[in-house]
Amino acid sequence: MAYHHQKSLLDTLYCSEEHWIGEGEFDQAEEEYGNSNSNSSSTLVNNSPESSPHLLLESDMFWDEQELASLLEKEQHNPLSTCCLQSNPALEGARIEAVEWILKVNAHYSFSALTAVLAVNYFDRFLFSFRFQNDIKPWMTRLAAVACLSLAAKVDETxxxxxxxxxxVEESRYLFEAKTIKKMEILILSTLGWKMNPPTSLSFLDYFTRRLGLKDHLFWEFLTKSEGVLLSLIGDSRFMSYLPSVLATATMMQVLKSVEPSLEAEYKSQLFGILRIDKEKVNSCCKLMLELWSEFEGKQCMKRKFGIGWIPGSPNGVMDVSFSCDSSSNDSWVSSSPEPLSKKSRSEK
Amino acid sequence: MLTLREKYYDFDQISSKVFKCRRDDQFFTMKIVSILNEENQANNGVPYWIIREISILKELDHINIVRLIDVMTDGPDLFLVFEYLDNEFQADFLKNPKMFMYPQMKKEFLYQILNTVAYLHARKILLRDLRPENILVNVRTQVLKIALFGAARTFEAPLEAYSSSVGCLSYRSPEVLFQFGCEKYSTPNDVWAVGCIFGEMLLHRPLFSGPSDVELLDEIFTLLGTPTEETWPGVTSICGTCALMGPPQQPKDLAKEFPMLNPDGLDLLSKMLCLCPNYRISAEDAVKHPYFKGV
Known part of the structure; x- marks a missing residue:
């Protein structure tokens, strides 16, 4: 066997897959499978002010220009910004169904908002890399949705x-074997070039909250509402054409109206100063958000008093929960999500 | 799309799962990882650490990080193609006697480690398992490479609760050992590990080596003193009655413990080994520390 002298180096560098992380590196496996509480949960996101301790480390609030530059550079390679599904109702229908399923399961297991956003991002990128519009079968999209959510959970959850x-989580026409899903996971990973940490709207929201110096209760309220808004929009394919930074800015502007109306103008000018972003695109995105909201305005609102115990799977249903119909003005159109019936503790990551 | 054998050739086995190979007159190191075998079936799909390590490495482009060039699948196997490191690169860099020949060399390598950690933190990546075994050095060219990102993960603020059982025990920060703040920890955890490596460079032995959390914390407090509300706000409310705190101890004089360090070096070491994560120096600030003047 050649290169014996290199063995010690390579054993360190490329440890065997049985101990991929290296023996003794973890006292116990960080990931635990099959231990998640399977009770239904009522929240789409689980870092609400009620469930999150009001503990913000200074390191949480750290930001630098390099981070923003890195995010903006990465989002330019976003393959979804040119996608349009309006011309293909079959594909759009398949996507709506997949996103609905992802959101429902995400809520059921109390996964984070980031897990849902990543899962949908993987699904969209995978779907559009194949362009199998003409031969779309329901089982294909469901298998892809299962694999995408599984991958997102492995990236973000413990x-x-x-x-x-x-x-x-619900009665399903399809039940795939683990080995089938595993093969689909590998196909998705290969298709996406193993790029599983794309910049998302949440990445930009995270940066903005630190950059604007939002603190404590305001920080939590802002993040929770922003996540709720983003998750309510995720099923609508029209928002795919906006870059994550644009979607995050539009979301932030709308949530600021609700959370801190007195500082809205100041924060708005700061936001545009930080990003030097195309205001037209942001305004167009805001307009679309308001249009979407008004589409559901006439529908019966799911109010706190009804004690809704789950987040409806459809984007429309999510929308009803995320947006309040009580407000007469569009200036405060975002409300808190309903109080969960049963809170689940956050898994360790 | 090219198959593995079409893309790479001249395979030369180095160990059971590692090969040296070529493409266009360039050498690479290829590692084979089986992910569809029966043993891994219980892992419920592709194991999470493989996804995290590869997806993080795919994003990084830094001279001090071992570069992942390509990932290919072939049946039940994954083929990871890394930059080729010749036999001048030595693993577990602190075990290399040449490391200690020149004091300036230690400073140079410490700077490279901190610079890499700052690069990762700016990209929202926590290393979580930084230790000498994961660091390779070429003493002749004075280039250092960090390898093994199996424990690394991306993070968003506010931090969620991450696993507190991550990383090699000797390099774990007090907040992780304490499980301070519901296992919320962040970038300061990596800076603590660099501080431990710095101490180890100077003493030629691990700075802390307790076999358990409690004994390790005792060693830490013996050197740095028991934390108080003044030195670590909030610590007593978390662990005030906790057995982990032990009897109160005064910090030792670092100048006596590390006589080989100049005042700038002592200042940097004390800032990296600050017990309170909020007060600990960031990697970005550490790189700009006066200790590195002239590096």
């Missing part, structure tokens, strides 16, 4: 349910 449990 406690990930078994693949079989991930599919049993």
């Amino acid at each position: 406690h990930v349910p078994f693949l079989i449990d991930l599919q049993q």
